[in-house]
Amino acid sequence: xxxxxxxxxxxxxxxxxxxxxxxxxxxxxxxxxxxxxxxxxxxxxxxxxxxxxxxxxxxxxxxxxxxxxxxxxxxxxxxxxxxxxxxxxxxxxxxxxxxxxxxxxxxxxxxxxxxxxxxxxxxxxxxxxxxxxxxxxxxxxxxxxxxxxxxxxxxxxxxxxxxxxxxxxxxxxxxxxxxxxxxxxxx
Ligand SMILES: Cc1cc2nc3c(=O)[nH]c(=O)nc-3n(C[C@H](O)[C@H](O)[C@H](O)COP(=O)(O)O)c2cc1C
Numbered sequence: 001x002x003x004x005x006x007x008x009x010x011x012x013x014x015x016x017x018x019x020x021x022x023x024x025x026x027x028x029x030x031x032x033x034x035x036x037x038x039x040x041x042x043x044x045x046x047x048x049x050x051x052x053x054x055x056x057x058x059x060x061x062x063x064x065x066x067x068x069x070x071x072x073x074x075x076x077x078x079x080x081x082x083x084x085x086x087x088x089x090x091x092x093x094x095x096x097x098x099x100x101x102x103x104x105x106x107x108x109x110x111x112x113x114x115x116x117x118x119x120x121x122x123x124x125x126x127x128x129x130x131x132x133x134x135x136x137x138x139x140x141x142x143x144x145x146x147x148x149x150x151x152x153x154x155x156x157x158x159x160x161x162x163x164x165x166x167x168x169x170x171x172x173x174x175x176x177x178x179x180x181x182x183x184x185x186x187x
Contacts, residue, residue, distance in 0.1 A: 008034070012161040015067035015075055015169065018045065019097065019106040019114075020055035022083060027090045027097045027106035028055060031067070031079025033162040041136050042120060048129040051083030060119035061103035062134065065111035069158040069171050071095075074110070076169070102138040112145040112157040 013033040020028050034046035043064065047053055056062060067075035074093035081089050090097065090106075097106035103116040116138040123131040139152075147153035160169045 008164055011164075012170075013164060015072075015160050015162050016045065017065040017067055017071075017075055017078065017108065017111065018052050019063035019065065019108060020052050020061075021059065021105060022051065022055060022087065023058065026083075026087060027095075027108075028052060028083040029078040029090050029093065029095065029106075029108065030083075031075050033164065035064075038133055043115070043117065043134050043136060045132045045134065046129075047132050049127065050129075053129055055083075056119060056132070059104055061100070061105040062117050062119070063100055063103065063105045063107055064115040064117055064134075065108055066113060066157070066159050067169075068112065069160060071110050072160055072169050075160075100138075100140075107140060111142075113139065113141045113152050115139050 014035055016032045016035040018030050018032055022028050028051055030050055030052045032045050032047070036044055038044040047056070074095060077093050078089060083089050086092060090108075095108045095110055097108045099105070100107050100116045103118060105116065107114050107116070115136050117134040118137055119132055120135045121133040123133065141152040145153055145156045147156075155175050159172045161172060162168075163170050
């Protein structure tokens with residue numbers, strides 16, 4: 001075994017796309033890997049000081065989508081270019097959006113599944129950002145990505161994860177088992 005100093009290497013990491021509106025109503029998007037489930041109806045995101053942060057300080061509504069193989073280039077682009085400098089970055093990414101029905105934030109049509117969220121709490125707020133606790137208000141899924149039981153089919157979505165060790169994006173593979181079930185073989 002080789003030892004490494006502490007690093008932000010919790011694995012696997014999501015590639016979350018946060019959608020907000022700028023002051024003039026232009027849609028914005030940013031990439032975030034430091035995000036996760038916080039509680040049953042809540043998520044958390046570690047947010048630095050970005051155009052997104054300013055948008056969220058004005059309006060607490062946002063959307064969260066999950067990057068896919070097909071949206072990877074645009075997802076990386078919105079993670080390296082700020083809406084502070086490139087106001088039409090979403091248009092440059094080639095993404096179209098509609099306003100969420102439940103929140104005042106954009107839903108980008110290129111993603112299979114999107115959460116409509118609202119900030120519930122900001123933790124440790126400072127000039128460099130805050131930890132956001134967001135309430136999941138609603139979830140919308142493109143019907144092309146539904147399973148036979150009518151629920152979202154994650155396997156169809158070709159989601160990607162962020163590899164923080166080598167700064168890569170890795171496509172998720174196939175289903176290999178049944179959670180809360182296959183372990184019973186060892187009981
Ligand atoms: C792979 C990747 C992961 C990122 N993760 C985060 C994150 O978890 N939190 C964060 O504040 N910024 C993160 N960023 C940086 C923002 O996406 C980036 O600063 C972006 O340009 C902000 O856009 P905005 O200023 O238009 O809001 C990440 C960028 C990339 C490429």
